[in-house]
Amino acid sequence: MPQMPACGLNLSGGLQGRITPEGGCPGRFFTSRRYDIDNGTMTIFDGENLPLGRLAAGEDGFTGRAETGEAITLTRALYE
Numbered sequence: 001m002p003q004m005p006a007c008g009l010n011l012s013g014g015l016q017g018r019i020t021p022e023g024g025c026p027g028r029f030f031t032s033r034r035y036d037i038d039n040g041t042m043t044i045f046d047g048e049n050l051p052l053g054r055l056a057a058g059e060d061g062f063t064g065r066a067e068t069g070e071a072i073t074l075t076r077a078l079y080e
Contacts, residue, residue, distance in 0.1 A: 008077070009044075011035060019044065027066055028052055042074070 008022030009032055019032040031046040040057040042064075053072050055064030061075035 009074070027068060027070065029066070029072075 005024060005026055007025035007029060009025070009029070010020040010022065012018050015037045016035070018034055021030050021032050023030070025032070028046060029044070029052055032044050032052060033047045034045050036043050036045070042055045042057070042062050044052045044055075046052055051067055053064055053066040055062035055072065055074055061073060063071070063073050066072050
């Protein structure tokens with residue numbers, strides 16, 4: 001499978017919150033609008049409340065699959 005491009009998603013909130021995509025997101029992730037975290041699993045939803053992907057918590061972030069089957073990884077970027 002080809003390497004997918006990275007994109008920025010700004011998350012605000014706690015276990016449930018809003019997402020603001022920065023642009024350049026592959027697939028439908030440019031439509032990300034909110035997330036829920038339940039029992040260590042993050043689900044990302046679009047503006048129509050349809051799931052875009054599900055990710056499990058790990059040591060360095062979240063990993064999982066998009067609803068279309070592509071592997072996805074969510075890590076925290078630190079800005080100085």
